[in-house]
Amino acid sequence: MLLVIPTFLGITLLVFTLTRLVPGGPIERMMTEMQLAQEGVPALQQGPERGGVLNEAQLASLKAYYGFDQPIFEAYLNWIGNVLRLDLGVSTRYNESVWTIIAERLPVSLYYGITTLILTYLICIPLGIAKALKHGQRFDHTSSALVFIGYAVPGYIVGIALLTAFASELEWFPLGGFISERYDEFTPIEKVKDVLWHSILPLISYMLGSFAVMTFMMKNSLMDQLAQDYVRTALAKGLSFKDAVWKHAVRNSLIPLATHFGNNISVILSGSFLIETVFNINGFGLLGYESLLERDYPVVMGILVISSLLFLIGNILSDLCVAAVDPRVRFE
Secondary structure: OOOHHHHHHHHHHHHHHHHHHOOOOHHHHHHHHHHHHOOOOOOOOOOHHHOOOOOHHHHHHHHHHHOOOOOHHHHHHHHHHHHHOOOOOEOOOOOOEHHHHHHHHHHHHHHHHHHHHHHHHHHHHHHHHHHHHOOOOHHHHHHHHHHHHHHHOOHHHHHHHHHHHHHHHOOOOOOOOOOOOOHHHOOHHHHHHHHHHHHHHHHHHHHHHHHHHHHHHHHHHHHHHHOOHHHHHHHHOOOOHHHHHHHHHHHHHHHHHHHOHHHHHHHHHHOOHHHHHHOOOOOHHHHHHHHHHOOOHHHHHHHHHHHHHHHHHHHHHHHHHHHHHOOOOOOO
């Protein structure tokens, strides 16, 4: 818990410094837009005597407004002070509070992230157990081939294929979005069905990334446990193979998955901007990608605050999960 503080400060200071050093910040973007809006302006900045876009006083005022007139470390201290007061600033692109923008995308990201996490564990753990118990058999080889094919193909490519086949050609699913245009007119049951109808194809694309990793991690871990002396001892004492697997080996096999839990928690909000672009989903991934392109640094830093804290908390949850499944670990 104590390590969360310096780690968080290090992450945010590094990214904050990069946002100040890379070219093409929000001020440059605004000046470019103003130049494009005025025909015949040959340069981004010209003096007032030449009828330019911004004079020196206006430019200095704009830098002061966004905090670019301060040294990097001083500006960072001001920013972190605002974060401690739960103030993430104002978006330079939307001219709205960063909290407001994030709050609009939060339900969508939480829905897809948590659903993907639950489905991944519910499918990968039983599948990994079945593959370990039937190692070398036809089921193991066939499922391995399918899992590896799914892992090798990027999720956004699968999303495009699914949209083309099932949304465009067969018209079984919508072409994108999170809800229908007439969502507000639906009954509660119809709203649930509408969200599920829009979610099937994106969830398939979301799950492919971690599906193979989790499945083979479970399989290999269980196979290692079945080869341990304590399993052979339990069988020699008369315990059935089924009880040896489910009462002893499976629980110990969950330890690697428990340590991986923190990494999975961190992607709940991040998502994938490519998949969200394909399915036109306004989630955290797409918001972060667009903010980087538009140099909307307040939003970038706001997303960083939430995602880094989630990752750090996920590591702590991983330790707690390990303690829950590993009887040798106890917190005192």
